[in-house]
Amino acid sequence: PIRGEDEKGPYVLYGLDSNDCPIKCRPLNDEAAIMSRIAAVRGDEINGAGAKYGLTGNGLRAYIFEDGSPDINHEAFYKIPGNSGSGSRIFHQSQTYFDSHAAHVSGTVSAGFNSNNGNATGMAPESELANRYIHDYSYAVANGATSSVPASGGIVANNSYSDISSQESYYGSTSRNYDSTMYGLRYFLLFSAAGNGNNSARFDMLYNVSKNGMNVAACDEAITDRQLDMSKIKRKDSSGMGPCDDGRIKPDITANGTGLTSVGSGTTGYRGMSGTSMSSPSAAGSAIIIQEMHANLNSGNIMIAALLKGLIIHTATDIKRLDNDTSKKEVGQDGPDFSFGWGLFNALAACDKIYTHHNDPTNLHLTEATLLENSTNKYSFVWDGSSPIRATIAWTDPAGTAKNNEDTTPVLVNDLDIRIYSPSNDVYFPYKFDDSDPNYQHIPATTGDNLVHNVEQIYIKNPGINGVWSIEISHKNSLTDGKQEFGLIVDGQRVSGNEISVSANGNILVNGEPTPLVDNHTDFESVAYNLGADLIHHYKISNIGDTNLIVKNVAVDDMINYSITQPADTNLAPGESTSFSLTYAPTDSGIHDAVVTVFNDDADETNFTFNITGEGVSAAIISDISLRKVLESSSAPINIKLNSRPPGDVTVNLAISGDADLTLPLSTFSFNITNWDTFQTVNV
Structure with a gap:
């Protein structure tokens, strides 16, 4: 193979993509984890992102259907040091012959921290595996998770295969069998690949379209400086797209599926592969970690599969449309769509939601419940006054009737409905x-x-009405x-105790989020330092809890280029807000990065931090003025604009000297933060 190194590190060149561009294989199990x-959730520091919860999947088991x-003796599957026993973490192996696809998939779920110097570490690096044949439903039923405290039962499964009865988006016998298996196992969730036969970017071309499972699409790598970069998100060219023939949203979720390096042949080999066969186990392994988070905080109890699926969908990072060209099928829509499903898998957001529920169990963060026939379940909550409200309901539906291709009859059996009612009795409906x-x-x-x-x-997005909101779950x-x-999973409610929320320009800031953005006013962009210019951004601090919040101080670690106007109110009652401002006045040219800290008495966010950045530039006027000859009784145009965004309104005066025969009909030009880079024209 051809090996090399670029700005992202070492790679192996192992082929060309559909555009004849080189595919560089990197140690990307760890980049899939990013x-x-x-x-950011599990217990390693390999990726540089920090380990928030220290989770590894130890003691939990996944099924790999291949x-x-x-x-079985590959180094990636050794027993965890310090645990009883020795040998492999692969159990109940029904097939002893080696298969490279099976090895790669298994490693993406469970390869240990030592795998390929840590670069091929699986999503759940201390979990156990049960390796079974492709559609071994009887084994899953006999050994699936039937208890909220799993022993040797598998809690998730991955199947990166398909067959003709489940292709082209219709609900065939394979999809029906998947649903039947999951309906009988409350705690068992199957992840499956969306398929790789969609090089023509055709809608309704995907595989494994069960109602209850998680159908996983693949995207290309989207990483800059070892951090997720949503601006780079693109559907992998071959990844399957929905909808299903009956109109259901599939795929459900998206994960990285390009150039992942995982377990290969022998006992020490590693190799790179691409496709939804790789994105699916990435999601399945991540789901193990989410269940571990719940078990650790709930006396060893895991979530029912429906709540796990709903939580993954609820916390996915929406992949929005990147432009207005609706002919581009590889970009997403606002909300769910048929390219990326509900968005990019976000295990950190899911674990954070579990943590919030643990600290505030009386609210509706995570709810497992049962709806009885001819009844309605009603829930109420107090809106926090600033956040959007999001509510997701998911259920494991009984298996439907297998269909033929192009049959649009819905396969939903139990049709539940969710509605939200505002304090003024306005009703809100779900996506469709x-x-x-x-x-x-x-x-x-x-x-x-x-x-x-x-x-x-x-x-x-903008609830707007304070007070008690209600949720109703009913059925047809x-x-x-x-x-x-x-x-049921709910966002946007006032939590017990005090709770800080910081926002700017209508966007909620995430505590500790490292990447400054223009939209949320953490990126000040370019400001002219040589004119003494500055740019002011305003931020709101809200108490979305139900007890008082004390804001102690706001600080920035670069007081040379930034200054702070402190909030006027420091004692915030529930639902109250105050504001502060940051002024960026660069003293020289270059990038100025800084960290802002809001000190407060929120029990779990006493140091609320976010990064800011700005660039000092030298202001100048750009013009196309050059040596010209203006003929008698004629004119010549002059175009003027600025080279950097001003902090506000700027006036440029133009004058003529040395020739009394020239006239200037317009001598004053006005620029602002929106038109500074647009030429303005005057005829001389």
Whole structure:
């Protein structure tokens, strides 16, 4: 193989993509972990992102359904040092013959920290594996997780294979069998690949479209300086896209599937592979970590599969449309879409939600409940006064009737409904797609009565009305067995105790988020230092809890280029807000990075921090003025603009000297923060 090194580190060149561009294989199991945010959750420091919760999947088990097996003695699957016993973490191996696809998939889930010097570490590096044949449903039923405290039962499974009965987006026998298996196992969730046969970027071309499983799409690497870079997100060219024939959203979720290096042949080999076969185990391994987080904080109890699936969907990072060209099928829509599903897997956000629920168990952060036939479950919460409201419901639906290709009849059996009511009794509906429009695959989701999905989500960006909001869960028709278990996840409610929230320009800032952005006013962009210019950004501190919050001080670690106007109010009652401002006045040219800290008495966020950046530039006027000849009784145009964004309104005066025969109809030009880089013209 051809090996090399570039600005991102070492790579192996192992082929060309569909555009004849080189595919560089890197040790990307760890980069997949960065993209799914699992690297920030688990217990390693390999990736440089820090380990927030120290989770590894120790003691939990996944099923790997493959046509073959990894080498059971591969170094990546050694027992964890200090644990009883020795040998491999692979159990119940039904196939002893080696298969490279099976080895790679298994490693992406569970390869240990020592794998390829840590670069091929799996998502759950201390978890156990049960390696079984592709569709060994009987084994899953016999050994799946039936208890909230799993012993040897598998809590998740991965199947990166498919067959003809589940291709091209219709609900065939394989998808039906998946649903039947999961309906019988409350704590068992199957992850499957969306398929790689979609090089024509065709909608309704994907595999494994069960209702209850997680169908995983693949995206290309999107990392800058070892950090997730959402601006680079792009669907992998071959990754399957929905919708299903009955209009359901598939894929469910997206994960990195390009150039992952994982376990290879022998006992020490590693290799690179790409596709949804790689993105699916990346998601499955991350799900193990999320269940471990819940078990650690809840006396060893894991979530029901429906709540786990709903939580993953609820906390996914939305992959929004990157431009307005609706013909580009590889970009996402606001909300769910048929390219990326509900967004990019975000294990950190899911674990943070579990942590919030642990600290505030009386609210509706995570709820497992059962809806009885002919009844309505009602819940209430107090809006926190600043955040969007998001509520997601998910349930493991009974298996539907297997369909033939192009059959659009819904396969949903138990049709649950979620509605949110404001204090003034306004009603909000979940996402849905208007399939009456022939181009609905290109159109963002609307809202209304959803008749096809066993996941429903309501998103209210600007709730606007303080007070008590309510959620109602009901159903249509009858329910199988007279009841339906479900999981409910809610954002936007006032939490118990005090709780700080910081926002700017209408965007909520994340505590500790390292990357400054223009949209949330943490990137000040360019300011002219040689004119003594400055730029002021304003920030809001809110108490979204139910007891008083004390704001002690706001500090910035660069007092040369930045200054702070402290908040006027420091004792915030529940629902109250105050504000502070940052002024960027660069003293020289160059990039000025800094960290802002809001000191307060929030129990778990006493030092709320965020990064800011700005660039000092030398102001100048750009013009196309050159040696010209102006003929008698004629004119010549002069175009003027600025080379950097001013902090506010700027006036440029233009004058003529040395020739009384020239006249200047316009001598004053006004620029501001929106038109500074647009030429203005005057005829001389």
